[in-house]
Amino acid sequence: xxxxxxxxxxxxxxxxxxxxxxxxxxxxxxxxxxxxxxxxxxxxxxxxxxxxxxxxxxxxxxxxxxxxxxxxxxxxxxxxxxxxxxxxxxxxxxxxxxxxxxxxxxxxxxxxxxxxxxxxxxxxxxxxxxxxxxxxxxxxxxxxxxxxxxxxxxxxxxxxxxxxxxxxxxxxxxxxxxxxxxxxxxxxxxxxxxxxxxxxxxxxxxxxxxxxxxxxxxxxxxxxxxxxxxxxxxxxxxxxxxxxxxxxxxxxxxxxxxxxxxxxxxxxxxxxxxxxxxxxxxxxxxxxxxxxxxxxxxxxxxxxxxxxxxxxxxxx
Amino acid sequence: xxxxxxxxxxxxxxxxxxxxxxxxxxxxxxxxxxxxxxxxxxxxxxxxxxxxxxxxxxxxxxxxxxxxxxxxxxxxxxxxxxxxxxxxxxxxxxxxxxxxxxxxxxxxxxxxxxxxxxxxxxxxxxxxxxxxxxxxxxxxxxxxxxxxxxxxxxxxxxxxxxxxxxxxxxxxxxxxx
Numbered sequence: 001x002x003x004x005x006x007x008x009x010x011x012x013x014x015x016x017x018x019x020x021x022x023x024x025x026x027x028x029x030x031x032x033x034x035x036x037x038x039x040x041x042x043x044x045x046x047x048x049x050x051x052x053x054x055x056x057x058x059x060x061x062x063x064x065x066x067x068x069x070x071x072x073x074x075x076x077x078x079x080x081x082x083x084x085x086x087x088x089x090x091x092x093x094x095x096x097x098x099x100x101x102x103x104x105x106x107x108x109x110x111x112x113x114x115x116x117x118x119x120x121x122x123x124x125x126x127x128x129x130x131x132x133x134x135x136x137x138x139x140x141x142x143x144x145x146x147x148x149x150x151x152x153x154x155x156x157x158x159x160x161x162x163x164x165x166x167x168x169x170x171x172x173x174x175x176x177x178x179x180x181x182x183x184x185x186x187x188x189x190x191x192x193x194x195x196x197x198x199x200x201x202x203x204x205x206x207x208x209x210x211x212x213x214x215x216x217x218x219x220x221x222x223x224x225x226x227x228x229x230x231x232x233x234x235x236x237x238x239x240x241x242x243x244x245x246x247x248x249x250x251x252x253x254x255x256x257x258x259x260x261x262x263x264x265x266x267x268x269x270x271x272x273x274x275x276x277x278x279x280x281x282x283x284x285x286x287x288x289x290x291x292x293x294x295x296x297x298x299x300x301x302x303x304x305x306x307x308x309x310x311x312x313x314x315x316x
Numbered sequence: 317x318x319x320x321x322x323x324x325x326x327x328x329x330x331x332x333x334x335x336x337x338x339x340x341x342x343x344x345x346x347x348x349x350x351x352x353x354x355x356x357x358x359x360x361x362x363x364x365x366x367x368x369x370x371x372x373x374x375x376x377x378x379x380x381x382x383x384x385x386x387x388x389x390x391x392x393x394x395x396x397x398x399x400x401x402x403x404x405x406x407x408x409x410x411x412x413x414x415x416x417x418x419x420x421x422x423x424x425x426x427x428x429x430x431x432x433x434x435x436x437x438x439x440x441x442x443x444x445x446x447x448x449x450x451x452x453x454x455x456x457x458x459x460x461x462x463x464x465x466x467x468x469x470x471x472x473x474x475x476x477x478x479x480x481x482x483x484x485x486x487x488x489x490x491x492x493x
Contacts, residue, residue, distance in 0.1 A: 155487065232482055236443035237414045237453035241484075243441065244410055244455060251487055265410060265486040272487065 001315060002039075004028030004065050006090050007076030008048075008057055011104045011131070014300035015074050015307050016044045022308045024072075028065035029057050032077070035065040066093045072311055076104040079204065081222060084111045091116055095123035102310040103129040104303055110204040113211040114219040128310035133205045134158060136302035137295045138309070139281050140212060146285050148213050153255035153284040158205045160277030160297045161189045161196035162230055162250040166263070167275045170238040170247050176231065188277055198229035199250060199261040206252040206259045213254060225259040233263055241265055247273050255284075324377050326355070330399040330434065331390070332369035339395075343372065346389025352378040363431050366471060369396065371431045398434040399461075407460050408438070409488075411472060414453045415481035418444065422454065425479060433471040435460040 001024050005012045008031035019026050025041040036047045036058025047057045066073070073094035077087050084107030091108050094101040096119070103109060108116045109129050120127040133139045134156075143151055157163050161183060168179040180197070183189035195201045203225040210220040230250055241248050244265075249272060251264040266272045271292055274280045279297030284290055296302040333339040340359060347354055355375040365371055378386060387400045417425070422442065430437050435458040444452035460468045469485050476483045 228482065232414065232451070233484075234414055234443075234451055234453045236445050237412050237484060240412055240441055240443050240453050240455035244457075246410065246486070248412070248484055253487070263482075263484045265412065265484055 001025070001071045001311060002027040002041075002069060003072050003074055003311065004030075004037075004068055004070035005074040005076060006030045006062065006065060007074075007078070007105070008051060009076065009078065010300035011303045011307065012074070012076035013048060014304035015076065015104075016048070018301065018304050018308060019311075020044075022312065024308070024311060027070050028068045030060075030062035030065035031057050032062065034058055035060040035062045037064050037068040039069040066090060067097075070099060072100045072102055072314060074102050074104070074307055074311075075108070076307070079106040079110075079201075081107065081111055084108045088112055088116070091127070092119055095119040095125050095127065098124035100125040100314050101127050102131075102307055102314070103127070104131040104307055106132045106201075106204045106208060109211065110207045111221050113208075113221075117216060126314055128313060129208065130310045131303045131306035133208050134279050134281055134293075135160075135295070135297040135299060136305055137279060137281055137293050137297060138306070139209065139293065141309070141313070142283065142291065142293060143209070143212055146283065146288060146291070148215050150286040150288075151213055151283055152286065153253070154206075154209050154213070154281060155251060155253040155255070155272075156281035157249050157272060157274055157279050158202040158252045158281070158297060159196050159199075159250060160279055161193060162199070162202070163274065163279070164188050164277045165197065166230060166233075166238070166248055166250065169233070169235055170242060173235055173239065175235050176233055197231050199227040199252075200229075202250060202252040203227045203259065203261040206254050206261060210254045210257075210259050214257075218257070220259060225261060227260075228262040230263050242268060249273060324353070324379055325383075327376055327378060327383050328399070329374045329376070329387070329390070329397060331372045331374065332365055332367065332396040332398055333372055335364070335368065335370055339370075340372065342393060343390065343395050344374070346386050346393060347374070347376055347378075350378070350385040350389060351382050352376045352386050360431065363428070365432045366474065371398075399436075407463075407465055408457060409435075409460060409465050409468065410455060410457050410486055411469070412453055412455050412484040413476060413481045414484065415451055415476075415479070417442065417452050417454050417481065420479040420481065425475065425481070426456070428475050429456070429458070429472055432475065433458075433460070433468040434464070435468045 028037045034056035051057045087105040088108045091101045207220045246265045247268045252261045280294035358373040439457040441455045
């Protein structure tokens, strides 16, 4: 299939680089200020090299990519809250043109789920967004396979940065500030880590899961989530947890119409106490019992693999 | 301690009374009526539960048969029995509180938790590595009645919110089951 990729960060870049391996052709690539379009396939390496040297992927405008030749639009611009623009507008353009849209950007499906579903309804194109929840971990496709109606609860560790900070604090007895600085040095945490450590990122993922589980009966947004982060957590709290055979993880939970994210006590060596930047998702199902899926919840190639899995599903 | 099965033994009953004149007397009647020996009454007028009731703790001596009759009598009189002596707490739950625990009167926090949730505080560990002036953490182990953990946790969230403390709750359900 022909893919147009909007967003040339870690995920968009990785999708462009891997698309060929999966049998697809990249016919457009845009960052926030430039674009490159070629119906026969763009030269991905040249575009990325040009971005590195000149700060632009090509001579076209980003809009030319949106309106260019493709079957699937890959939306990989940064997640925005509220009206979820410009991601939402990109999805609308693709669906209005009866093209498919595959999202790595959480904004449109977390903040305007009803709106994007209505656009999809009117379109001959489909909307898929596996990459928005749990990076490489197939959370949404597992829910689809099990059947949303058969899933009673979903919980887990959905933010690698927060998990890294908590596991380091527990293992080394270090303060939050110390570990965060270390995470920033390692590139695990961003310069502004608010989205991760305040629980917003995990909450958006949970809201997306809640929307999928609600099967269009009810729409959730970030405002429906009860969120608390790990910023004020003392190293002493982790010590107290360890003494009792427990540890603390930032857990997101979707259950019975409630969406909650916050630091929670879990058994120290239990399933949910994954280490480092690893993520884990636990599904409670009606007939299959409990399913645990863990893996890498972020990263360019990891998240790109989820995007390309969606593209593969569209071809079925 | 070894009380003979048929002998007289000590019991504690925790009640919640409607704030109305004569309620305390009405609550004590079934004890006297059934031959219980009243040892002490702890009536906390100043501490109203979230349900707007006044917690009362009664210690008494009675035989097991008398005690059963007393609890039945209280329930027939529609007095809220939160906990009755021989009845054991069946579930335990651990929470961690983080914040200005000492400044916000930890012992008051603990007694409020105990009184308004009906749970019993079994153990408390306080960790204040930088002294009591700064933020610290406390681990509470609570014993609750079967099926009441969610309600107890909801009450603790409310108490903590009032004192601007962060509660780290266990994950109930899931692997914590």
